[in-house]
Amino acid sequence: MQVVPNFSVLASNSLEKNAYQAFQWSKNFFGVFHKFASTRAGLAITDTSTAVQQLFEGKIPELNRSSSQVASPRTLGVVRQRFERILEVDWQDAENGLYPKTLLFDNPWQDFFRFYPQVWFDLPGIWSRVQRKKYQEFDPAIDTDHYPKYYLQNFHHQTNGYLSDRSAELYDLQVELLFGGSADIMRRRVIRPIIDTVGLPDKSTRILDVACGTGRTLRMLRGAFPEAKLFGTDLSLAYLRKANQLLSELPGELPQLLQANAEELPYADEAFDIVTSVFLFHELPGEARQNVINEAARVLKPGGLIVICDSIQMDDSPELNELMDSFDTTFHEPYYRDYIRDDLGQRLQTAGCEVLDTEVHFMSRYTIARKPA
Numbered sequence: 284m285q286v287v288p289n290f291s292v293l294a295s296n297s298l299e300k301n302a303y304q305a306f307q308w309s310k311n312f313f314g315v316f317h318k319f320a321s322t323r324a325g326l327a328i329t330d331t332s333t334a335v336q337q338l339f340e341g342k343i344p345e346l347n348r349s350s351s352q353v354a355s356p357r358t359l360g361v362v363r364q365r366f367e368r369i370l371e372v373d374w375q376d377a378e379n380g381l382y383p384k385t386l387l388f389d390n391p392w393q394d395f396f397r398f399y400p401q402v403w404f405d406l407p408g409i410w411s412r413v414q415r416k417k418y419q420e421f422d423p424a425i426d427t428d429h430y431p432k433y434y435l436q437n438f439h440h441q442t443n444g445y446l447s448d449r450s451a452e453l454y455d456l457q458v459e460l461l462f463g464g465s466a467d468i469m470r471r472r473v474i475r476p477i478i479d480t481v482g483l484p485d486k487s488t489r490i491l492d493v494a495c496g497t498g499r500t501l502r503m504l505r506g507a508f509p510e511a512k513l514f515g516t517d518l519s520l521a522y523l524r525k526a527n528q529l530l531s532e533l534p535g536e537l538p539q540l541l542q543a544n545a546e547e548l549p550y551a552d553e554a555f556d557i558v559t560s561v562f563l564f565h566e567l568p569g570e571a572r573q574n575v576i577n578e579a580a581r582v583l584k585p586g587g588l589i590v591i592c593d594s595i596q597m598d599d600s601p602e603l604n605e606l607m608d609s610f611d612t613t614f615h616e617p618y619y620r621d622y623i624r625d626d627l628g629q630r631l632q633t634a635g636c637e638v639l640d641t642e643v644h645f646m647s648r649y650t651i652a653r654k655p656a
Contacts (some may be wrong), residue, residue, distance in 0.1 A: 300374055303387050307370055310390075310464025317460050321403070325410045330594050333454060341403050358605045362646075366465065369645040375470045382474055382507035389467065389502070391455060391529070402460070405453060409440040421446060431544065433568050434518060439614045445496075445518070451525035455497055458562075461614070462646065469647040470500045473559050473590045474507045476651045480588050480639065481557065484511035491516070491555045492538075493545045493579060494563040498526030501538050504532070504559070513538035514555070516545060546574040553584045558596035561592040565622040572622075573630050586656035595648050596623045599641070628652075 296304065323632045354362070412420060420439050421427055425446050427435055436444055439457065443450050458466045477484065484490065488511040492501050494514030504513055515538050517523050523540050530538055543549050545563070558579045564572050579589055594610075595603060611619040627650045628638040636652040643649070 295589055297382070300378075303374055303384075304370065306388060306390075307334070307464060307468070310459065311366070314460045314463035317402075321406055325406065334540045354605055358603060361602050362606075364464070365645045369465065369468055369472075373471060374643065376471070377477055381478055382471065382503070386467075386471065386503060389506070394452070395456060396616045398456055401449070402453055402456060403524055405449075408442050412437060412440050418617070424525065430518060431546075431571070433566075433571060433618065436566075436617060437615060438566055439616075445522060447473065448521045448524065451521040453501060454522070454525075465504065465645055466497060469592060469645060470503050470561055471507075472642070472644045472647065472649055473500065473561065473592050474503065474638070476590050476642070476649065477508075477559075477588060479555060480651065480653070484508040484557070486510045486512070486635075488512065488557065489514065489555045490557040490559065491548075491550070491582065493548070493558060493560040493575065494518075494525055495540065496522050497530045498538070498540075498558060500561045501526065501530055502533065505533050505535065505538070509535055514550075515540045516543040516548065518542065519543055519618075546553055546571055546578060548578045549583045550583050552581055553587075554582045555587060556584055557588045557590070558583055559590045559592075560593075564625075564627065565616060565619050567622075568618050569621055569625060571632065572625065572627075574632050576627075576636075577634045580631075580636050583636075583654045585654055587654045589631065589650075589652045589654070591627060591652075592647050592649040594619070594623065595628075595643060595646055596625070599643050599648055605645075 311587070360411065373387065377387050412418065418440070419435055420437060421435070421443050425443055426444065430446075432444070438444060439461070441450050441454070441457070443449075445454075455466070462469070488508070490504060490508070490511050491514045492504065492515055495501055495517050496519075498515065501513055501515050504511070513536075515523075515526060517526070517540070520542055523542055526540055527537075530540075541549060545560075562581070563575070567575065575590075583589065595607070597604065599606065600607070607619075607623050610616060628641070631638055631650065631652040636654050638650065638652045640651045641648065642651070
């Protein structure tokens with residue numbers, strides 16, 4: 284998603300804020316460059332392969348370049364405005380002490396330099412799956428037993444879905460490239476609703492992050508709430524291994540991680556003060572979404588808080604319909620089209636929770652709810 288900074292505004296900022304802006308815009312530019320370069324490379328390889336096949340069949344090659352189309356200028360303008368707004372909100376929250384400014388520059392540089400070449404090595408497999416329309420492919424060595432059928436997908440066309448160490452190593456980098464360097468910013472937006480609603484978590488506060496993946500959200504929460512007791516669950520052992528590695532780099536108590544299906548959380552009733560979930564629900568069918576929300580409400584203490592971060596939806600962002608209409612096929616998200624029309628507020632009410640607020644930041648929607656005391 285290509286956006287351009289307003290350089291006239293940068294002149295009036297502090298040196299520290301300009302460093303933050305430069306850091307984020309550089310990640311955004313790099314993400315745009317990667318998208319452009321990888322798309323062009325994919326088209327060239329696909330066109331060559333198609334042309335060779337057509338020649339063998341005695342046909343005149345016809346090259347299809349429809350996938351090189353980008354969003355309209357109007358849509359890109361909306362994306363730019365939203366990106367500028369979320370940068371400003373992120374900076375102001377750090378400036379006001381909601382979380383340390385070090386979080387603004389927290390970036391897995393070692394992983395970037397180590398794994399970015401592997402992102403390119405992984406692209407031929409992605410292009411092959413896209414061309415063959417194969418979206419449930421896993422290496423023979425990957426054990427796919429005991430997982431829900433809906434989970435056995437090559438989400439984002441990823442090799443081995445979420446079930447290999449290689450996938451776990453590449454995931455954060457791939458998501459940052461997808462969102463132009465804004466994934467952690469969107470994760471940090473779960474922090475303010477927690478502080479505004481229940482205050483600053485202390486040593487007695489227990490926070491569960493459902494579908495914690497590689498632990499990036501838990502890393503943000505640890506930076507903001509150094510005394511809270513953090514817990515995380517995920518279906519993927521590979522991603523939990525990566526999360527344990529990422530979180531063990533931080534001082535303080537290591538979050539407790541468990542492999543678990545979010546539809547059947549392995550915790551007692553009323554075990555947590557806060558439950559968060561980031562980028563999970565658009566990858567679930569409707570019935571599973573309700574089951575996960577029911578479980579989140581079950582393990583939440585009376586008066587406890589649920590904060591859900593996920594993709595924007597049709598009712599809150601109709602001006603970005605163009606992007607939402609193509610997202611499910613572009614990135615193989617088979618449940619996304621249903622998700623963007625789903626009512627998470629109604630699902631939370633069905634689970635016995637009261638919706639306090641909804642917010643939209645950049646490409647994400649935040650639903651904040653409380654379990655009645």
